[in-house]
Amino acid sequence: xxxxxxxxxCTVGVLLISPAQAKYPERTMSLLxxxxxxxxxxxxxxxxxxxxEKILGQNxxxxxxxxxxxxxxxxxxxxxxxxxxxxxxxxxxTTTTQPHLKKTSYNADSWVPIxxxxxxxxxxxxxxxxxxxxxxDYVKTAKSGKGxxxxxxxxxxxxxxxxxxxxxxxxxxxxxxxxxxxPTIATEIDGGRADATTWFSDFDAKFxxxxxxxxxxxRSKQHPDVPTLKELGYDxxxxxxxxxxxxxxxxEDVVGTLSDACEKAVNTDTFKTNMAKAKRLIxxxxxxxxxxxFRNTYKLNGELLKEAGLIK
Numbered sequence: 001x002x003x004x005x006x007x008x009x010c011t012v013g014v015l016l017i018s019p020a021q022a023k024y025p026e027r028t029m030s031l032l033x034x035x036x037x038x039x040x041x042x043x044x045x046x047x048x049x050x051x052x053e054k055i056l057g058q059n060x061x062x063x064x065x066x067x068x069x070x071x072x073x074x075x076x077x078x079x080x081x082x083x084x085x086x087x088x089x090x091x092x093x094t095t096t097t098q099p100h101l102k103k104t105s106y107n108a109d110s111w112v113p114i115x116x117x118x119x120x121x122x123x124x125x126x127x128x129x130x131x132x133x134x135x136x137d138y139v140k141t142a143k144s145g146k147g148x149x150x151x152x153x154x155x156x157x158x159x160x161x162x163x164x165x166x167x168x169x170x171x172x173x174x175x176x177x178x179x180x181x182x183p184t185i186a187t188e189i190d191g192g193r194a195d196a197t198t199w200f201s202d203f204d205a206k207f208x209x210x211x212x213x214x215x216x217x218x219r220s221k222q223h224p225d226v227p228t229l230k231e232l233g234y235d236x237x238x239x240x241x242x243x244x245x246x247x248x249x250x251x252e253d254v255v256g257t258l259s260d261a262c263e264k265a266v267n268t269d270t271f272k273t274n275m276a277k278a279k280r281l282i283x284x285x286x287x288x289x290x291x292x293x294f295r296n297t298y299k300l301n302g303e304l305l306k307e308a309g310l311i312k
Contacts, residue, residue: 034073045089051265070094078106082249119283121216122198142172151194153181
């Protein structure tokens with residue numbers, strides 16, 4: 001009799017527990033974006049959140065917590081409860097360079113990288129009438145007595161990381177000219193005070209510049225005639241990417257649900273259309289791929305910044 005009652009109670013317990021576990025997510029979720037609304041990270045992040053809502057069947061509240069290169073929001077997220085309800089959409093700089101530069105309380109081990117969503121590969125570009133016509137010219141100029149001047153955003157920016165990576169791979173040593181970014185980079189290039197920089201796929205439409213190579217492993221559909229650095233003999237891959245993250249300690253089954261949802265979200269027609277209209281590139285990387293990629297990028301960027309004397 002006791003045995004029968006015990007088995008019955010256990011069965012009821014399992015029935016009560018299982019549906020609760022299977023319901024994730026069962027309430028409103030939040031997606032933190034560590035930059036201002038309407039900015040470079042916010043636009044693809046909100047497109048992504050809209051698709052996740054439909055797939056997961058729950059409201060997703062997007063919150064913008066800006067400041068200090070994204071580190072204020074990222075720090076807040078890293079301290080959130082790892083239950084799958086507090087998630088983040090963050091870029092490469094916030095997650096792989098700022099921790100080294102600012103000695104943040106979070107690091108590569110503070111996250112579960114769920115997937116890469118978008119990526120904008122960098123192009124190595126020069127002024128249209130520049131005497132630097134090829135990558136070989138770039139290397140020769142950099143190694144000449146005159147040297148080569150490379151303009152970009154402030155020290156530790158992804159453009160700076162790109163110049164350091166090129167130096168390391170090409171055996172060059174350029175003079176880096178830090179600027180406020182954006183239009184000020186164009187002023188340096190067009191005014192002849194800098195020879196080269198890295199930029200996104202709109203380098204020609206926006207500034208009339210010419211690309212020597214793309215810092216990626218594959219050619220771009222926008223500029224199919226621009227060779228990759230890998231084709232030219234250098235394994236260089238530098239881009240501004242955006243990923244979907246959860247705080248460390250998020251349960252595996254929850255990560256699995258989020259991972260499946262991510263893959264579905266980036267493949268919806270709506271997401272593809274919205275990203276195309278915003279001139280953003282979709283670059284999906286699964287949880288299995290993105291985790292090692294993220295940690296390797298974190299390590300390499302730290303080494304580059306240390307070699308450049310930006311960190312001890």
